Amino acid sequence: PPRVLSGVQPSGALHLGNYLGALVKFTRLQHEIDTFIFVADLHAITVWQDPAALAQQTREIAAAYIASGLDPDKATIFPQSAVREHAELSWIFNCVARLGWLDRMTQFKEKSGKHKERSSVGLYTYPVLQAADILIYKATHVPVGEDQKQHLELTRDIAQKFNHDFNAPGFFPLPDPLIQGPGARVMSLRDGSAKMSKSDPSDYSRINLTDTADDIAAKVKKARTDPEPLPETIEELATRAEADNLVGIFAALAGKTKAEVLADYAGKGFGTFKPALAELAVESLAPVGERMRGLLGDPAVLDAILAKGAEKAREAAAPTLAEVKKLVGFWGA
Ligand code: ATP
Ligand code: MG
Secondary structure, rough: OOEEEEEOOOOOOOOOHHHHHHHHHHHHHOOOOOEEEEOOOOHHHOOOOHHHHHHHHHHHHHHHHHHHOOOOOOOOEHHHOOOEEEEEEEEHOOOOOOOHHHHHHHHHHHHHOOOHOOOOHHHHHHHHHHHHHOOOOOOEEOOOOHHHHHHHHHHHHHHHHHHOOOOOOOOOOOEEEEEEOOOOOEEEEOOOOOOOOOOOOOHHOOOOOOHHHHHHHHHHHOOOOOOOOOOOOOOHHHHOHHHHHHHHHHHHHHHOOOOHHHHOOOHHHHHHHHHHHHHHHHHHHHHHHHHHHHHOOHHHHHHHHHHHHHHHHHHHHHHHHHHHHHHHEEEEE
């Protein structure tokens, strides 16, 4: 049966990229498919997280899910670390995945930067844990941003090799990434060649879900652009990274294509386009931020949702792990 799995790391404030690339899609899918959405706290600690803040950051992600429309009665919402099957399957997958596969992962290269030898081992094997997150539920559809495409391919490779090595054809499905639309790759407001990220040190690089209307207006106004008016065609737009990004954000927020946005704004300068974009962003995000603040005002309710979600997730994960242990040949399995 089809099943959706995805998650977001509690590694900082959620931004427009997370919202358009991930959260909005979860909300749409929950009505059609059995949906599991977790808070990726095991992933978050691949880089240092303050232990005094991590649990609250986890609640913040859960609040953002619900504020953007995820219904805890429809979707299963849970903290990753509360379902130990993820970590257990991840170890087995570490023994299935090949070093050469992981060596090719571009996100590790970007995140480890110049100090590869000082990165955690977890940052390196992160995509293996991600494969376990998905396959422990035998998920078939994974809504993510464009930056996760390569990791999803690795998940498919791991599933395929596991099925082959343990002579279990079709045991794990080969999950399909759901990466579509102009919101699948939102770029930094400061640099059209870098994706918008929670971990970017510049707050001006991103629009956060909890930003005030004034913050949003100031950030859009300061967003880097070229001096030319907007072009007629998307081909021309594609040669101008920053302009392309702003038009893409507008399109995603308005539920239009970039061509439709250009039909309205071609020939107009950023002096006209930016205020319109800021207004649209405020209109879309202000209610989400407001609902988030409301939910965070009552942490007991969020904690109850997470606890119930964890229980449901464990029920779904445990049988898969039991079957895996049998296939691998562990004693007592
Ligand atoms: P970090 O910098 O800590 O990795 P992040 O902003 O990349 O944070 P993640 O928690 O790693 O956020 O990713 C959560 C989801 O948001 C994933 O599906 C990811 O593909 C998506 N996503 C992240 N950044 C963007 C972006 N700029 N545009 C579209 N989708 C994005
Ligand atoms: Mg990321």
